[in-house]
Amino acid sequence: MRKLRHEEIPRLNADDLHKVKRHPITVLVDNVRSLYNVGAIFRTSDAALVEKLVLTGITGTPENHGLQKTALGAQETVPWSYEASALETLRALKRNGYTVAALEITTQPTLTTEMGAKAFPLCLIVGNELTGVQEELLALTDYALEIPLYGAKQSLNVAVAYGIAIFDIVRAYRHSAGLVQ
Amino acid sequence: MRKLRHEEIPRLNADDLHKVKRHPITVLVDNVRSLYNVGAIFRTSDAALVEKLVLTGITGTPENHGLQKTALGAQETVPWSYEASALETLRALKRNGYTVAALEITTQPTLTTEMGAKAFPLCLIVGNELTGVQEELLALTDYALEIPLYGAKQSLNVAVAYGIAIFDIVRAYRHSAGLVQ
Numbered sequence: 294m295r296k297l298r299h300e301e302i303p304r305l306n307a308d309d310l311h312k313v314k315r316h317p318i319t320v321l322v323d324n325v326r327s328l329y330n331v332g333a334i335f336r337t338s339d340a341a342l343v344e345k346l347v348l349t350g351i352t353g354t355p356e357n358h359g360l361q362k363t364a365l366g367a368q369e370t371v372p373w374s375y376e377a378s379a380l381e382t383l384r385a386l387k388r389n390g391y392t393v394a395a396l397e398i399t400t401q402p403t404l405t406t407e408m409g410a411k412a413f414p415l416c417l418i419v420g421n422e423l424t425g426v427q428e429e430l431l432a433l434t435d436y437a438l439e440i441p442l443y444g445a446k447q448s449l450n451v452a453v454a455y456g457i458a459i460f461d462i463v464r465a466y467r468h469s470a471g472l473v474q
Numbered sequence: 475m476r477k478l479r480h481e482e483i484p485r486l487n488a489d490d491l492h493k494v495k496r497h498p499i500t501v502l503v504d505n506v507r508s509l510y511n512v513g514a515i516f517r518t519s520d521a522a523l524v525e526k527l528v529l530t531g532i533t534g535t536p537e538n539h540g541l542q543k544t545a546l547g548a549q550e551t552v553p554w555s556y557e558a559s560a561l562e563t564l565r566a567l568k569r570n571g572y573t574v575a576a577l578e579i580t581t582q583p584t585l586t587t588e589m590g591a592k593a594f595p596l597c598l599i600v601g602n603e604l605t606g607v608q609e610e611l612l613a614l615t616d617y618a619l620e621i622p623l624y625g626a627k628q629s630l631n632v633a634v635a636y637g638i639a640i641f642d643i644v645r646a647y648r649h650s651a652g653l654v655q
Contacts, residue, residue, distance in 0.1 A: 339625035444520035453637035
């Protein structure tokens with residue numbers, strides 16, 4: 294085997310990006326403090342082809358240099374908006390038929406691999422690095438998604454946890470929709 | 475549902491950490507430039523309960539403050555060593571019966587979900603942020619693992635890609651070994 298050269302890797306171009314059918318997942322990025330984490334979440338979201346990122350609360354927006362440093366241009370390829378209130382955003386998504394999943398450790402965990410066809414369209418909530426997903430959002434949540442932690446620590450970096458979760462969710466969606474890979 | 479309090483989350487304590495049977499995966503972290511990325515890789519490796527991290531080439535080691543900032547103590551809970559030569563390390567692992575997988579986009583991709591029982595014990599190679607896994611290591615590799623990228627960009631952050639890959643690999647190992655979850 295040999296490595297593919299940059300230009301050999303098939304990817305969407307700017308035109309296709311506006312026409313492609315995105316995975317029916319909106320990600321609510323609420324009160325994420327680190328611009329590096331938000332930038333990494335943008336970069337991962339380009340790869341996962343989610344329909345939208347909604348940045349809420351104190352989560353930084355793409356005009357910040359720190360975010361651009363880790364987003365590496367993905368702030369231009371992933372649809373996004375900023376909304377002050379995560380709660381109002383979530384209520385509106387629910388009115389529009391979205392199921393809600395929070396990346397959070399709770400008394401009723403669901404594995405990221407267990408999402409079936411009825412979970413979509415889905416709003417995935419990612420919360421603050423220290424305090425996690427807000428209680429008022431958790432109260433509106435259908436699934437609390439948990440990544441099994443086998444070691445001595447209680448958590449993962451939020452951008453890493455999001456990466457693991459979103460790729461499992463995209464895989465579950467594509468499987469349920471009969472799409473290859 | 476409600477969030478679990480910190481002390482309610484079951485985790486290994488310091489004593490158990492030395493007795494527990496770790497997942498038979500050694501991770502070769504070669505020429506990773508960013509200390510933040512190496513720290514995040516430590517934190518994820520605690521959660522994935524890998525047997526060892528081998529840091530090679532220019533990859534920074536845990537005495538660096540930048541690494542500690544993102545490792546959040548995982549440098550104390552994950553066995554690790556530093557070796558100057560990734561190639562010698564890889565040859566020694568192969569002599570000891572390890573299969574080799576590289577996280578790299580090549581002409582012969584394998585999905586991270588496709589690893590079966592015969593792939594273990596496994597050495598997973600993670601390479602430089604810009605140039606990826608070195609050709610001389612790739613030449614000794616059995617599987618080039620690829621994460622499907624559906625967007626306009628050609629890559630993921632290395633710590634995020636590692637997180638996605640290692641949790642898929644751990645899941646595949648546990649499934650092949652008949653362990654729950």
